[in-house]
């Protein structure tokens with residue numbers, strides 16, 4: 001049995017403790033906003049927050065999360081960031097976007113006014129096959145401008 005705190009709610013899972021969080025989220029808990037891309041830590045589609053920091057759900061075992069707090073896209077309360085994403089019409093196919101939003105939100109919580117280089121560095125692990133990188137950067141900068149004025 002593993003106990004997981006996800007989006008402020010405590011879940012008890014009867015699953016192999018080595019199971020990656022991504023499998024638990026999608027297949028057991030029905031939290032399908034977190035996406036499976038590569039399953040190998042390479043694409044960032046599965047990005048969630050663990051204790052506020054971005055983490056790859058495909059590489060994080062559920063046993064490693066005892067006593068920690070997980071936030072998924074379903075629990076992301078950063079409405080202003082989501083508004084900025086909408087204003088800039090960021091998503092194309094949308095597949096990578098929950099991971100992008102989780103990484104962007106973690107960046108902005110630590111660095112409310114990131115430079116272009118800091119944005120590029122923080123977002124470099126999130127791949128987008130549709131090439132929405134410019135709009136992602138604009139949305140992050142716009143959000144920073146809005147919250148810092």
Ligand code: FES
Pocket residue numbers: 035036037038039040041042043044045046047056057058059
């Ligand atoms: S699915 Fe986890 S990094 Fe690609």
Ligand code: FES
Pocket residue numbers: 091092093094095096097127128129130131132
């Ligand atoms: S919006 Fe299509 S993969 Fe990023």
